[in-house]
Amino acid sequence: MATAPDRTSRPARWRRWSAAAGAAGALLLASGCSAEEALSFNAPDPATEQAPTIASLWFGAWVAASFVGVLTAGLIIYAAIRYRRKSPDAPAPKQLRYNVPLELMYTVVPLVMILGMFYFTARDQHELTKVSASPDNTVSVVGFRWSWAFNYTEDGVYDVGTAEVEDIPTLYLPVNESVVFELESPDVIHSFWIPAFLMKMDVFPDRLNKFEVTPNKVGEFAGRCAELCGVDHARMLFRVKVVERPEYDRHMAELRAKGQVGEITTDRISREGERFWELDRYPEGQL
Numbered sequence: 001m002a003t004a005p006d007r008t009s010r011p012a013r014w015r016r017w018s019a020a021a022g023a024a025g026a027l028l029l030a031s032g033c034s035a036e037e038a039l040s041f042n043a044p045d046p047a048t049e050q051a052p053t054i055a056s057l058w059f060g061a062w063v064a065a066s067f068v069g070v071l072t073a074g075l076i077i078y079a080a081i082r083y084r085r086k087s088p089d090a091p092a093p094k095q096l097r098y099n100v101p102l103e104l105m106y107t108v109v110p111l112v113m114i115l116g117m118f119y120f121t122a123r124d125q126h127e128l129t130k131v132s133a134s135p136d137n138t139v140s141v142v143g144f145r146w147s148w149a150f151n152y153t154e155d156g157v158y159d160v161g162t163a164e165v166e167d168i169p170t171l172y173l174p175v176n177e178s179v180v181f182e183l184e185s186p187d188v189i190h191s192f193w194i195p196a197f198l199m200k201m202d203v204f205p206d207r208l209n210k211f212e213v214t215p216n217k218v219g220e221f222a223g224r225c226a227e228l229c230g231v232d233h234a235r236m237l238f239r240v241k242v243v244e245r246p247e248y249d250r251h252m253a254e255l256r257a258k259g260q261v262g263e264i265t266t267d268r269i270s271r272e273g274e275r276f277w278e279l280d281r282y283p284e285g286q287l
């Protein structure tokens with residue numbers, strides 16, 4: 001049977017392919033990032049002792065997903081090129097149906113991949129959600145519509161923000177000391193998220209959620225609510241300052257001097273609602 005003449009010679013085609021591959025490689029090199037950076041999608045540098053565990057789980061998941069993606073796309077492209085019909089009257093390539101070994105593979109391989117991801121996730125989650133009996137510090141965090149209260153349990157002082165963007169609260173943490181966050185909400189579900197800690201946890205009404213970290217980088221970080229909780233969700237911002245112990249103590253003394261002694265509880269926010277919620281910003285009937 002006659003086949004259509006191939007207009008490009010084999011060496012010419014190879015040259016084209018290798019030029020394309022070379023260009024892609026050069027582009028990757030020119031972007032100046034390592035595989036780890038490329039696959040962490042610009043995640044912040046881990047700022048706690050626990051964060052590298054999360055970073056490597058994230059990185060590993062992307063390596064596995066990229067491998068599967070490249071392999072699948074590669075097989076599709078290969079089959080499309082290798083088995084394309086060379087002329088309109090050429091016979092279709094051999095078709096495979098009810099191939100038991102192949103179908104078993106389609107079932108077993110994804111199962112192994114999912115079990116693998118489950119194993120690493122469960123293993124790391126088990127470590128990351130451990131809370132020690134006597135941490136160096138405890139901060140009871142109340143997420144409410146539309147800000148945050150931070151109660152420094154050991155010092156008996158608090159700080160609280162309002163939904164005004166220029167008035168966002170700042171959470172102080174001493175560097176290289178463990179801290180347990182106890183999370184509670186008086187209203188709806190929020191999520192306590194400090195991106196640089198690579199960790200977030202939901203803040204529920206009527207349920208105490210906890211996690212423990214040890215910040216190990218001095219600096220100022222962003223914090224936010226990561227659960228779409230209502231109309232002013234986007235205003236639920238806070239700052240995190242990880243500082244040396246003396247500066248932390250100075251800040252605690254400042255809060256005490258300002259009279260912010262005691263605790264902002266979920267009950268208190270429910271009772272004094274308007275003070276914190278600023279309902280008067282909304283026209284009658286809008287909420």
Ligand SMILES: [Cu+2]
Nearest residue numbers: 190225229236
């Ligand atoms: Cu929220």
